[in-house]
Amino acid sequence: MDADGGSASAVGIEGRPVSLHSGQPRALYQFTQQNLPACKPVLTPGWVIATFLLIGAIFIPVGFVSLHASQNVVEIVVRYDAECIPEEYQSNKVAYIRDSSIPKNCTRYLKVHKHMKAPIYVYYQLDNFYQNHRRYVKSRSDQQLLHGLKYNETSSCKPEQLNNGLPIVPCGLIAWSLFNDTFNFVRRSEEMKINRKNIAWKSDRDHKFGKEVYPFNFQNGTLIGGGKLDPRIPLSDQEDLIVWMRTAALPSFRKLYGRIEEDIEADDVIVVHLSNNYNTYSFGGKKKLVLSTSSWLGGKNNFLGIAYIFVGSSCILTSFVFMLLHVKNPR
Numbered sequence: 001m002d003a004d005g006g007s008a009s010a011v012g013i014e015g016r017p018v019s020l021h022s023g024q025p026r027a028l029y030q031f032t033q034q035n036l037p038a039c040k041p042v043l044t045p046g047w048v049i050a051t052f053l054l055i056g057a058i059f060i061p062v063g064f065v066s067l068h069a070s071q072n073v074v075e076i077v078v079r080y081d082a083e084c085i086p087e088e089y090q091s092n093k094v095a096y097i098r099d100s101s102i103p104k105n106c107t108r109y110l111k112v113h114k115h116m117k118a119p120i121y122v123y124y125q126l127d128n129f130y131q132n133h134r135r136y137v138k139s140r141s142d143q144q145l146l147h148g149l150k151y152n153e154t155s156s157c158k159p160e161q162l163n164n165g166l167p168i169v170p171c172g173l174i175a176w177s178l179f180n181d182t183f184n185f186v187r188r189s190e191e192m193k194i195n196r197k198n199i200a201w202k203s204d205r206d207h208k209f210g211k212e213v214y215p216f217n218f219q220n221g222t223l224i225g226g227g228k229l230d231p232r233i234p235l236s237d238q239e240d241l242i243v244w245m246r247t248a249a250l251p252s253f254r255k256l257y258g259r260i261e262e263d264i265e266a267d268d269v270i271v272v273h274l275s276n277n278y279n280t281y282s283f284g285g286k287k288k289l290v291l292s293t294s295s296w297l298g299g300k301n302n303f304l305g306i307a308y309i310f311v312g313s314s315c316i317l318t319s320f321v322f323m324l325l326h327v328k329n330p331r
Helices: 026-032 045-071 093-098 134-138 142-150 202-207 239-245 303-328
Strands: 009-011 017-019 075-079 105-111 120-127 182-187 190-192 253-260 269-275 286-292
Touching: 045 303, 075 105, 202 239, 239 253, 269 286
Parallel strands: none
Antiparallel strands: 009 017, 075 286, 105 269, 120 253, 120 286, 182 190, 182 269
16 A cells, blocks of 8 residues: 555566556445445444334324324215115026016115215225136237227137127127126205216326227127127227226225215215116125215225324334333343
8 A cells, every 4th residue: 555545556477566456446446345435323222212213203193194084084885786686586696687688777775974075986896806817807908909900919808809700899808897887876856967087097098098999899799798888989988998997906896986076965865776787696796886085095094094003103112112121231
């Protein structure tokens, strides 16, 4: 090492000084030799205890705020698949739902116990429906949804690829099983309007479903899976389909049906006229209708607030345990 603090050197074969980093820039040499300045905090008992206390002091208030926001959401959930079966078909629900000659109309009554501020979101909920099944998820063609009949490679859509030798648009099991129950709401003898526009993601409408792609040869086979589509409306405007095609990760899920853009007062009674068309009886599924308001945090979900409170409480408890240990056996 030079006396003036210069770079390290050694004597070469011929007696000439040679740089240890062979002419590399000093910064590169420091990086390759891991000779960089770094922050190395010393985890003293005081720092550890203070850190856990700080995390707890932050997480617990955030948890209570999140829990309060969730509790302020007004939600009404009613199951209707069992009640909307006529008495004579209670023992054979599958036969009832598959018989197209039997009317599927049903009426349910919803009592509103707390003021619901617009917009009020209308969801349908399905239980025990595995949209995440591998074969089901793969049975679609994103290119066909975007380009229509211009795209012919739809082997991924099997078994709903062709019908009578003609391609199906949209193809695949996901589109074939489209949810087709309908809901109408009446309050004080006046029908409530449901806004069914802009219920799908804008990115899906604009980039995943073609504006010039129209349904073709859809639900024309002998086995009808679910809802039908208007062949005069492009796929980008059929938002029920777009919402349904975004598959759920869990077997119990909700999908947006529409929005009621007027307030509902406490003690109002909502008459729901629905069509019980969708077959969940074959696999023991459940169907529910959900009306819900929203908060700055979204819909009703207590999990986030409870998780924050639990983690914060655990951190404070841990800090007290460390404190007692430190007092008993100081470092």
